Amino acid sequence: MDSASGGCDESYSIDTGVEVSACDMEISPGMTKYWRPICANSLKPHVGQQFDSLDSAFGFYKQYAGSVGFDCRQSTTRKGRDGGIVLKHVVCSREGFKHRHRSDAKRRRVSSRVRCKAKVVFKFIPKGCYSVHFFEERHTHSMCSSIAKQFLKVNRNLDVGYQIFVASCVRANIGPTRSYRLFKEIVGDYSNVGATSVDFQNFKRDLMAYILNGDAQLLIDTLFKRRELCEAFGFEYDVDEADQLSRVFLADAVSRKNFSLFGDVVSFDATYRTNRLGIYQDPAVKVAVAQVFGASKHRFCMWHIMCKVGEKVGPFLSKDEVFRRKLNCIVWDNSIDPEAFELRWNQIMEEYGLGDNGWFRYLFESRTFWASPYFQDEFMAGLVRTTSRSESQNSFFGSFSNGHSSLVEFLVHYDSAISAQRHAQAKLNADCEACFPVLKTPLALERHAMGVYTISVFYDVQEEICAACFSCQVVSLSDSDGSVSYMIKDGNHRAWVVNLVLDDNCARCSCKMFERMGLLCKHIFFVFKDRGLESIPSRYLVHRWTKGACLHPIFDIDGIVVDQSAKVENVRRLTNLMWSDIYACVGLADGNIDRLSQIRSVINDQRKLFLQDGSDNGSSVAGGSKKSVINSFCGSMSKASSVEVHDPVKAKNKGSGKRLKSARERAASKCAKQSRRCHTYDEYGHNSWTCPLNN
Structure with missing residues (x-):
């Protein structure tokens, strides 16, 4: 074939100044232009080249396409009598042409198809492997520029590490677009991400597709697995007549311990509906x-x-x-x-x-x-x-979850929220151990209160002790049958009666201000000060306000210490520790080229070993890894489970129906609405077209 060739061994710049990939251009006798990519022979396929599997063969051609600057896709497949693939065509993505439609004349449609003939054919051979049967390296188009290579599908690979990162962002209620921006800050530039924002969104889509129609079943199976790991974990659920999940109650070991100490319960409706209870006059x-x-x-x-x-x-x-x-x-x-x-x-x-x-x-x-x-x-x-307490809880949990979350996502977000609360509680406990507030009186009662109460509760108690010292006085005192009755006037010039039993220092005040909270008021502190008590009687020390309330073993339930150390999910824990070690090494090596190169060399060597083991080759096995990441996030549906729970019926909880407005709201909205202005006569209430004075 006679041809006019204009090739080069390196990248060159066309008239626009954009650097494109190295290739030879030749013109056929029919005046058809062809581009032949130039690359190292080790990257280029050749006839007779053999591969262990079809996946590895396709992965090799994808690597070749990404390096020289074009996209490829799988095409014709021929199968044998046993159902195995005997012939596989992989073509350039710009092969063929796009059919025109009548709507193309109205819409601006573009097409990348230029009838490119470049392709490779893999054939199954009796040795049990695949070989290159045919290879056409010439293209009817030039290779893409170095800037555009990062957007080729063959160069966009959302590997397992990326998928774990996206799944971790979902746990933190971070969407795929924001997680893509966050990952860009980690790797330095968008071109270093190796994927686009759409790839991150597609993984989230696949995650939701896995959960679809199995949301409730995945939730129940996850709770069953948690109970197997820890015997202190308990849950109950109900289904309706259609076997749809109606409600769920769950409590882990820490929650059960907190309930035994404080008696507080936070409940959530397991369905998609929104229920409101308790604060309205209904x-x-x-x-x-x-x-x-x-x-x-x-x-x-x-x-x-x-x-x-x-x-x-x-x-x-x-x-x-x-x-x-x-x-x-x-x-x-x-x-x-x-x-x-x-x-x-x-x-x-x-x-x-x-x-x-x-x-x-x-x-x-x-x-x-x-x-x-x-x-x-x-x-x-x-x-x-x-309503500040309930509103603060809604705001807190709203920062970890959203109204569009599935049940599986909600459980993950709930775990994150509870973990954040317990971390904050641990920080407050640490402050109570390390900080000592300033005493305002020389009383031993105040010193004893500082030693037993938490800091926030001590400040309330200290205020009452100070009021007992500086603003309270005895109006009258009576003694009868082993009890003393004090008439005390406080700073508000109001008199209160405190009855004190002498035998066991049992006091009761008529104000009852702090009695229902388990704390003492200034009037009782005045009586204790008058009696010379150096410590608060134990009967008035409610355990929930003391420093030792949270110092019990975490898994101490009803006096029984639950041991779950042997059943901890070691895989998840080691994964988290590995990420922590990686970030620590990168931080220590930051700014030192030799150290960074050493870390990267070690990681790449280990990655090559994993690739040789067949754990990830960038194709079909990567799909299996993707499934494993999804299973680690939301759990796998148990086939052996006898529970068959269907998803609840979704219902609108926002924007459905109209709320009846009060007269005050209607008047305010009417005043806020801007009236029409007539520019002809500068009057309000109509415009120039509807002006009654305009003939």
Whole structure:
């Protein structure tokens, strides 16, 4: 074949100045231009070259294509009688041509097909391997530039390390796009990532596809495996009549220990629906709480009640500061008794003419559900006074999860959130051990309180001790039948009665301010100071507020120490330690070229050994590794499990239906809406087209 050849041994620059890959260009007698890539002979396939498997053969050709600058894809496959592949065609991605459609005239469509003839054919030989049967290296197009090589599909490989990184980002509620940017910061540049943002998104898509239609089953199987690892882990679940998961309760060893110490429970609805309980004045909620949570107390939220006062009393009274101050003094006062509350409430209703107001009448009838004088002896932890505790929990867990998470993702995100909380708790415990607050009195009571209480609780106790020393005084004192009754006046010029039993120093104050929390008020501290006590009696030391509350063994359940050290997932732990060691080595070698080269050489040598073992060759086995990464993230569905749990029905929890707006909200939105302006006569309420004065 006569041809005019213009080849070069190195990369060259065309008229645009872009550096392209090295290749020879030749023109056939039919004036067809061909480009022949130039590369080392060890990278180029040749007829008769043999490979152990078809995967390794295809991987070799992909490496050749990526080095010279073109993409390839698998094409025709011929199988034998036994079903095995006997002939396999691998062609250039620009082979063939694109069929035109009528819509192409309206839309801007591009095509990379230029009928390229470059290809390689692998044939099965009796030796049990594959050999290169045919190889056409000429292309009808030039090779891509060095800048464009990073975007070739053959050079974009989301290997196992990348997949583990994306899965770890999913655990931290980081999306694929942000994880791609984060990985770029680790490797230094986008060109060093070896993949695109779409590749990261595709892995997340494959992860969700694996979970699809098996979300609930994967969740239950994961919980069963956790119970096998630790006998202290417990869970229960329910399904409905359609075998769909309806609710799940789970508690690990630490949660069970915390419940035995503090009695706090955080529950989540396992379905995709959103449920709200407890803070709204809903008759249906009151009935449901009484039926389902028989031992629980249903209370209204005072914060929500006070927010509605302005719209219930009218525009004039809502701006009356004196009325607001009087009402707040009743509602937020924890020291008054029920009789005083009812008396002062009726006085305000009569003074401001609110006796016939239906809303205030309903509040008074249901006062036992929200007024603090009616449950002073119950520990409410501030839940009735404000929703800040529940809102803070929602905000905290919202930073670890999102509304679109599957059940498997939610469990992973929940584990991350709980781990963050326990780490913060450990930090607070460490501060209690290492920090000593400044004492403000010479009393031994304060010194004893500093030694037993945590720092945050001690500051509350210290404030009461200081008030007992500097703002309390005895008004009267009476002694009868082994008990002493103190009449004490505090800094607010109010008198309170403290009854003290002399035999065992058992004191009780009529204010009951701190009694329901398990702490002592300033009046009782004044009596203890007067009696000369040097330490707080043990009966008043509630264990949940002390420093030793969290010092029990982590897996100590009901006096039984649970040993799970032999059942820890060693693979996950070693993987985390390996990443920590790698980052530590890179940090120590940063800035030293010799050290960095040494670390990279060691890692590459180990990688070559793994490749020779067949653990990863960049093709079909990589797909198996991808599946193993997905299984490590969400678990594999157990075939031997007798549990068949279907996914719950998804329901909208946002934007469904319309909320009825109050008159105040409608007026505010109407004022915020900008009125039309007539530019002809400079008036508002209409425009120039609808102006009644425009003929």
